[in-house]
Amino acid sequence: MTQISVLIVGIILIVLITWWFFGKHQVETKEAKMEQSKQIIDIKVDGGYSPEQVIVKKGIPTELRFTKLDNSSCLDHVVFPDFGINQALPQDQTTSIMLNTEESGEFEWSCGMNMFHGKLIVK
Ligand SMILES: [Cu+2]
DSSP states (O other): OHHHHHHHHHHHHHHHHHHHHHSOOOOOEEEOEEETTEEEEEEEESSSEESSEEEEOTTSOEEEEEEEOOOSGGGSEEEEGGGTEEEEOOTTOEEEEEEOOOSOEEEEEEETTSOSEEEEEEO
């Protein structure tokens, strides 16, 4: 009886571990909304980025509005290496970053220490 219990617990653990490593984890993704001649995305900065993946259209000026609610210094800069941007994000304020998205592709952004990440997808 004990052996069967151990076996069952073992199988459950294996299933859980497999799911954790190979299961499809959802990434919060949002598409830009159009406003006049530009596209805008609001991103909340609180223990990471929400959404952490944004999709914009190629060739339309893009405005990313970061609102920093997290009071750790970790997230007080946002860096877009591909665009040469390193922008300070003042606490409890919304900071706009304008991007020229003429090229399609995937562009990562991160906090100043490269700990939290997000991704901009231009198509
Ligand atoms: Cu950081």
